[in-house]
Amino acid sequence: MSLGVNKNRLTHTIFYLHFNLICSIVLVLLNRWIYVNIGFPNLTLTLLHFITTFIGLNICERFNLFQVKTVPLKDICLLSVTFCGFVIFTNLSLQFNTVGTYQLAKVVTTPVVVFLQKIFYKKDISFKIKCTLIPIIVGVVMNFYYDIKFNYIGTLCATLGVLITSSYQILVSSKQHELQMNPMQLLYYQTPVSSLMLLPIVIYFEPLTDTIFRTFNSLEVIIVCMSCIVALFVNISIYWIIGKTSPLTYNIFGHLKFCLTALGGFLIFNEPMSFMQCVGVILTLSGVTFYAHFKV
Template sequence: MKMGEIPGAQLGVIGALFLSVASSVSIVICNKALMSNLGFPFATTLTSWHLIVTYCSLHVALRLNFFENKPIDMKTIMLFGILNGISIGFLNLSLGFNSIGFYQMTKLAIIPFTVLLETIFLKKQFSQKIKLSLFVLLLGVGIASITDLQLNFVGSILSLLAISTTCVGQILTNTIQKRLNVSSTQLLYQSAPFQAAVLFVSGPFVDQCLTKQNVFAHKYSTVVLAFILLSCVIAVFVNFSTFLVIGKTSPVTYQVLGHLKTCLVLAFGYTLLHDPFNARNILGILIAIIGMGLYSYFCTNESKKKQGGDVSSMPQVKEKDTTPLLVSQQDKEIGAKNSIV
């Protein structure tokens, strides 16, 4: 590996992380204005439109030779796309059938469940320091965002389904890219139509169940259409950066980044939208930031120790999930070409 390759790879990861955070926070603010202020509550149907626009944008980019399409086994990509579409539907249903607090608990549970799945099925090892930093992060986000915890049977089942499908989908996103040596753009381009199809068909029914309104009977003003278009454009960057970050780092790192977005959304909501904010929110955000800092610090140290070892023996060493927020997957896979994460 040449000396200049590592900084370049790190720069790519930093760019992917920044794009993911900026686009995700932007689309949350846009969608909040669309749904809360403009009265358009059809989240699942809107997500299907996001994916359709994403696919069309990537198709244009392919025609302009911005990337090269790489065929993937149809059965694999179909199951992958359908699974991701279903996971989005379950997340929306979980939000509809549960309190906000319980929904936040559902999102927090994705990290430990992902760690459990990767430990059991992918034989990945997570150090005690990494687990501690994740615990601090989850504690902070929980303090900052969880308000009430009202339980109900249907909502609990939907939350379990949302957690399991989301974790498996994100693990597969990383695994498929490594195993088949495809880029995030290539994977998103081929899977987006199947995700969009699932949500386009089921979206109106899910939204009708949650809102008691018909998306086709809604009155679309010029302002509503403008915000829908803006949301779809931002979603292109959200979808692209999601696949990019998971491919370059790991599902766990992506979830850590997701909780950073939660903290930023809370902060922006208070600053720009004047949402309620108190000392508990501030304390939770600070604890979450400490957790993210510890996660990145411990991962960086473990990655350096791993790189400092015998390179020739590294392919036989079990890989640890030591992907920091600012260290690329390339850096931690020296000598393990085309390894499966």
């Protein structure tokens, strides 16, 4: 009986990992396609992702996949602001950078979280962890410097995306402990509040002629809708994985996602990497691998 339960659990874990892997890669490539070939406004796409995720979470709640917990609105506001910021700037990073550079910039989030925790929460950083940050930072700088599509806007968006994402992750961890809520319960409140915050910004910065009054063909509509649905699947499957696997498994799988997504960018969008960029990628991945080894 125990063997059967373990086998069933392993089967579910493998499914969750592969489901998240496929969805994560598809989402990045879909969004890149939308920005490059459709020219769909970034903020509007982000807003649609938020709305779709909220609808999906309501469906999950109806099927008792999680329980909604009441929380004061004031406790969610700052979290929702950073949630908006991290999604907007990571999407802008994808819009203005190559897929490989976008993915590599996301890798820096983990060491930045460590530094922010050191600064604001006085958490100690071991010498080994500090050493792993050297190849990560050098590798990312090399990749940006030698990127054939290097641009200052893309670099700025990637930098802001990393800083805000790191702050968001720290806030999520803090709020989970403070409010005794799991990530899905927090996300249930974040998405509608973030949508309301983002709506006036969308109206002000993105003309209606680019969205409501623009004519889209059926393929473009399908691709945008697919992006929204896949974004929901990514958000939900992340929480499944965190609950079903170890941090080491999650980190190693993250490296696999990085490599496959960068390969997809090369094959689909013809975004080649120079030799020095490849060296930068290898340095960064080696640093992240050692970081995961020392942290777990």
